[in-house]
Amino acid sequence: MPADSSILDTFFEECEDLLVALTEGLTEMREGNADDETVNAVFRAVHSIKGAAGAFSLDDLVGFAHKFETVLDEVRSHKLETDDNLLRVLQRAGDVLADLVEAARDDIPANREQVDPVLAELQSFLGDEDEPEEEFVFEAMTLEFGNDAEEDRFLVTFKPSHDFYASGHDPLLLIAALAELGTIDVTADVSELPEDYASFHWDHGYVSWRVELTGVNNDLPILDVFQFVDDLCDLKVTRIESEPSEAPLIDLPEIEVEADLPEVEAAPAPIAAAPDPQPPAPAEKKKDDTAEKPVKRAATTLRVDPERVDRLINAVGELIINQSVISQRIEEAALPNSSDLFADLDDYKLLAREIQEGVMAIRAQPVKPLFQRMLRIAREAADATGKDVELITEGEGTEVDKTVVERLADPLTHMIRNAIDHGIEKPEDRVKAGKPQLGKLCLSAFQRSGSIVIExxxxxxxxxxxxxxEKAIEKGLISDDAQLSDQEIDHLLFAPGFSTASEVTNLSGRGVGMDVVKTGITALGGRVAISSVTGQGTTFSITLPLTLAVMDGMIINVGGQTMVVPISSILETVRPAAADLSKIGLNSELLRIRGEYVPIIDLAERLGHPEHTKQMTDRVLLLIQTETVPQCALAVDDIFDQRQVVVKSMQGNYGAIAGISGATILGDGKIALIIDPDEIASTTTPNSIVNANIEGDPQHVAVC
Structure with missing residues (x-):
């Protein structure tokens, strides 16, 4: 019967988290840093996906996950040796499992050409014995007796926390569920119970439980009993290899909830009967063990509809605009500086900024899941090209707006594939060039000057x-006699339809990859830069705004128009003296600062305003630095203020404007355009500066 869509959505959301845990564990195993707990975590992730998928009759997913977890069970039982071949197959199985989850979410058939070979490889580690089909049928658990030779003993210890009781859970119900699995021997440690009623709290986790269970072949049924409370108690399940030593605790010979429940509630009775000097030592150890548990519980997440977060972000944007309006009104009222309104306004500004940062943090998420997807893309591209490539990730904890992360997947996929297909040489060519046979590809993320940079x-x-x-001339993108710098040649890669591949393959040759990259990054308000050294490698840098909604900006006057320049691009402001300026060419000027010459860009002229009559010494220069250009100076008429502004997109309401990244609403209700310093600098080509040689001063001249 069809499942409710909301329940299915929850299942697939949980699958995303489980797949992340699976990928992390497999990566640790591949790097040789895994222990038994890591293998168990990988096993539990696959088992959880299988169990939930069975409830929705996702047979393809269940069948593959069952074979996958069977191999993992052999690994954690140390029956299979984790050599390179097995680890390779396990990673491929993890990729296929992710594909099957995606296929189930999109309601499309599984790609058997991809699934069956991996299934066969998994089966090769299990031998030729076929497993019974009943393993794939999800029915109520039944008890089996008379098979003691194959049944193991397990020690289950758990200590409920405050949240356990506050959520309405009862430990005796869990013990009763364990009793249905086999024979149990239960003891309770009450050494932490307070000695007086005044300090007793009914929902505090004083009692810890110790259950010896016989009658199960593995720990899966036990974990299923605790699947809804494993993060609410300190749980540990271990296989008993030898007869355990028992502390003198309170025995619970029978597990009948109705009979035993009053005893637990009447806690004072055993308090006086438990002065045994031995329990404090293990009790202290239990305290140390449980001290680490709240750290895991703190990492729990709350799923919220993205539309609700968007509405909250929009409200915060309006709050910041309202704060600007109030500031404007107070300024117009010409109140004395001693007025308490100014202190209240400062408090309002701090509160608005704190709320804005908090709301943005809700939307932020680490790039780790995205980078883990790229690990798989790199493996597939390396297999398809027959190259040995190692992908190294750095800065996985860097947080980016969720919208940015989602829309970065396609551009990064194209760039990873291109780097492996076109950048890294074949193994034999690398050996001839004196390089290691294993090629290296590094994917990193970090924050810089209010922006996110991905390299x-x-x-x-x-x-x-x-x-x-040659290819650009062949496709008519440039003329035969065009004089291009290395940087301009590099950026031809982003031209629509451009490709250097001699033939069309699964990875390249259709001329859409890098065009898609630039289009996708530009749509996010970002930019792409290329740096390449022949024989040594290539670096692609993607620079993105830290947030898509709010930014700190410098309010300026350009040709009588109020505009905004992002603070993150400004190094300093300069009021030039006549001695600081040098003429070059017919109309260009240079600013001499700290022994170097920096080109000056007239922002008004660049944006199409009439030519200025104002002298450069009467204007303000903004010294800027961007990803694609060295230092430049933007000439503006005046600087008004520095404030937070809400970024509004121009694309939907007007269209793309060269040199403008967006707009904002000021406190007086006027609209101010936001300058894109990188585009202003990179599209301004003062050719007379390129090979300039200043007479009497041969120092290097910075070029935009």
Whole structure:
């Protein structure tokens, strides 16, 4: 029968978390850093996916997960040796499991050409014996007796926390459920019970339980009993290898909830009867063990509809605009500086910023899941090209707006594939070039100057610029006699339809990859830069705004218009003296600062305003630095203020404007355009500066 869509959505959301845990565990196993608990965590992730998928009759997913967990069970029982071949197959199985989850979510058939080979490889580790089909049928658990030779003994210890009782759970019900699995021997440690009623709290976890269970072949049924409370108690399940030593605790010979429940509630009775000097030592150990547990519980997440978060972010944006309006009104009222309103307004500003940062943190998420997807993309691309490539990830904890993370998947996929297909050489070519046979690809993320930077660095052959130029001429993108710098040649890669591949393959050759990259990054308000050294490798840098809604900006006046420049791009402001300026060419000027010459860009002229009559010494220069250009100076008429502004997109309401990244609403209700310093600098080509040689001062001249 069809499942409720909301329940299915919850299942797939949980699958995402489980797949992340699966990938982390398999990566640790591949790197040789795994212990038994890591293997158990990988096993539990696959088992959880299988169990939940069975409830929705997702047979393809259940069948594959069953075979996968069977192999993992052999691994954690130390019956299979974790060599490179097994680890490779396990990673491939993890990729296929993720594909099957995605296929189930999209309600499309599984790709048997991809699934069956991995199933066969998994089966090769289990031998030729076929497992019974009943393993795939999810029915109520039944008890089996008379098979003691194959039944193991397990020790289950658990100590409920405050949250356990506050949620209405009862430990005796859990013990009763364990009793249905086999024979149990239960003891309770009450050494932590307070000695007086005044300090007793009914929902505090004073009592810890110790259950010896005989009658199960593995720990799966036990974990199923605790699946809804495992994060609410300190749980440990271990296989008993030898006869355990028993502390003198209170015996519970029979597990009948109705009979025993009053005894637990009447806690004072055993208090006086438990002065045994031996229990304090293990009790202290239990305290140390449980001290680490709240850290895990603190990592629990609350799932919220993204639309609700978007509405909250919009409300915060309006709050910041309202704060600007109030500031404007107070300024117009010309109140004395001693007025208490100014102190109240400062408090309002701090509160608005704190709320804004808190709301943005809700939308932020680490790039780790995205990077883990790229690990798989890299493995598939390496297999398809026959190359040995190791993908190294750095800065996985860097947090980015959720919208940005989701829309980064396609651009990063294209760039990873291109780096492996075009950048990194084949093993034999690398050996000839004196490089290790194993190619390295580094994917890193970090924050810099209020922006998020993602870099893809390979140690391949670098960009073949003569080949790129030849292809660009062939496709009519440039003329035969065009004089292009290395940087301009590199950016031809982003031209629509451009490709240097000689033939179309599954990875490249259709000329849509890098065009998609630039389009996707630009749509996010970001930019892409390329740096390549022949024979050493290539670096692609993606720079994205830290948030898509609010930014700190400098309010400026350009040609009588109020505009905003992002603070993150400004290094300093300068009021130039005549001695600081040097003429070059017909109309260009340079700013001399700390022994270097920096080109000056007239922002008004660049944006199409009439030519200025104001002298450069009467204007303000904003010294900026961007990802794609060295230092430049933007000439503006005046600086008004520095404030937080709410970024509004121009794309939907007007369209793309060269040099403008968006707009904002000021406190007086006027609209101010937000300058894109990187585009302003990179599209301004003062050719007379490129090979300039300042007379009497041969120092290097910075070029935009």
């Amino acid at each position: 893809i660095v390979d140690d391949g052959a670098g960009l073949n610029r003569p080949r790129i130029r």
